[in-house]
Amino acid sequence: VGNVSKAPGEFELIARLTAKLRQSDRTILGPGDDCAILKPSPGSQLVTIDSMVEDVHFKLGWGTPEGLGARALTVNLSDIAAMGVVPTACVINLAIRPGLGARFFDRLYKGLADAATAAGVDIVGGNVTSAGALAITIALIGETRQSALRRDAARCGDEIFVTGTLGDAAIGWRILAGELKARGLSRKFLIDRFQQPIARLVAGQRLARIDPAPAAIDISDGLLQDLGHVLKRSGAGAEIDSDAIPLSSAYLEVAGANIEFALSGGEDYELLFCLRPGRSETALTRRLGVPVKRIGQIVRGSGVTLIPKGGKASVKASRFAGWDQLRTRGA
Numbered sequence: 112v113g114n115v116s117k118a119p120g121e122f123e124l125i126a127r128l129t130a131k132l133r134q135s136d137r138t139i140l141g142p143g144d145d146c147a148i149l150k151p152s153p154g155s156q157l158v159t160i161d162s163m164v165e166d167v168h169f170k171l172g173w174g175t176p177e178g179l180g181a182r183a184l185t186v187n188l189s190d191i192a193a194m195g196v197v198p199t200a201c202v203i204n205l206a207i208r209p210g211l212g213a214r215f216f217d218r219l220y221k222g223l224a225d226a227a228t229a230a231g232v233d234i235v236g237g238n239v240t241s242a243g244a245l246a247i248t249i250a251l252i253g254e255t256r257q258s259a260l261r262r263d264a265a266r267c268g269d270e271i272f273v274t275g276t277l278g279d280a281a282i283g284w285r286i287l288a289g290e291l292k293a294r295g296l297s298r299k300f301l302i303d304r305f306q307q308p309i310a311r312l313v314a315g316q317r318l319a320r321i322d323p324a325p326a327a328i329d330i331s332d333g334l335l336q337d338l339g340h341v342l343k344r345s346g347a348g349a350e351i352d353s354d355a356i357p358l359s360s361a362y363l364e365v366a367g368a369n370i371e372f373a374l375s376g377g378e379d380y381e382l383l384f385c386l387r388p389g390r391s392e393t394a395l396t397r398r399l400g401v402p403v404k405r406i407g408q409i410v411r412g413s414g415v416t417l418i419p420k421g422g423k424a425s426v427k428a429s430r431f432a433g434w435d436q437l438r439t440r441g442a
């Protein structure tokens with residue numbers, strides 16, 4: 112539909128934005144034709160797509176255009192990381208609204224291009240369309256010659272691990288929205304965790320070398336919800352030791368013992384994975400190059416049971432609100 116009513120300004124804009132992009136030799140033909148052409152891949156190819164929409168996922172006043180562009184690619188890269196594969200190429204659709212000038216989009220694309228270069232991804236095509244709200248949609252391709260990390264591979268007895276710390280981004284988001292307060296370095300850390308997430312690409316690729324390939328997912332919608340996806344696809348349940356969930360010192364400073372942001376907050380982009388028992392946190396931390404914590408195990412049944420210290424008064428986790436509801440309410 113966007114093509115039908117495309118104003119000359121939109122053609123100029125997309126030509127200008129894609130002019131400076133550089134391609135690797137895996138791209139035969141980049142932006143400028145009806146399609147891009149990629150060389151055949153020696154392994155399996157994976158495809159994912161995601162959108163970021165103004166006032167749903169971000170507000171313009173919260174950060175720089177470069178940061179927004181980088182973040183838009185990173186959330187896609189995180190899905191590639193969660194499958195344990197190598198990202199290779201992407202196409203980008205920009206929905207633009209009145210009131211944003213060419214300089215804004217130059218900066219947005221600079222952030223996108225820098226993030227793509229850092230991840231070894233070619234931006235092989237783009238489109239610009241007019242819309243009521245600013246939105247960035249990216250379709251990203253990855254490839255692998257080994258087994259991908261799938262959600263349906265968890266088995267009873269598997270131990271559940273997560274990378275990094277959880278809940279920081281959810282708190283950072285609320286600080287920006289004026290719902291929570293923090294000071295100094297903690298404030299900066301928490302906001303950065305929301306605005307500058309890191310896709311755990313290397314950790315995911317190293318996980319994929321473990322045999323059998325672990326079940327994995329990236330935590331984009333909150334621990335409970337994303338673990339729930341793994342459980343549903345694998346036909347199993349989980350017991351989570353609520354005292355084992357890794358929290359940053361900044362998190363503890365703002366939220367204290369309230370683990371709800373770690374359970375239901377979104378946008379962390381850490382990895383959750385399930386391994387046959389017997390691997391230590393220390394060995395996995397060294398192997399993946401990122402802090403790893405064991406938070407529970409896969410059990411028979413369905414759903415998540417939270418077990419606090421001492422093992423009594425366990426709570427069926429369904430009583431916690433998911434990030435979806437929080438996001439709808441907040442933004």
Ligand SMILES: [Mg+2]
Pocket residue numbers: 189190193328329331
């Ligand atoms: Mg995901």
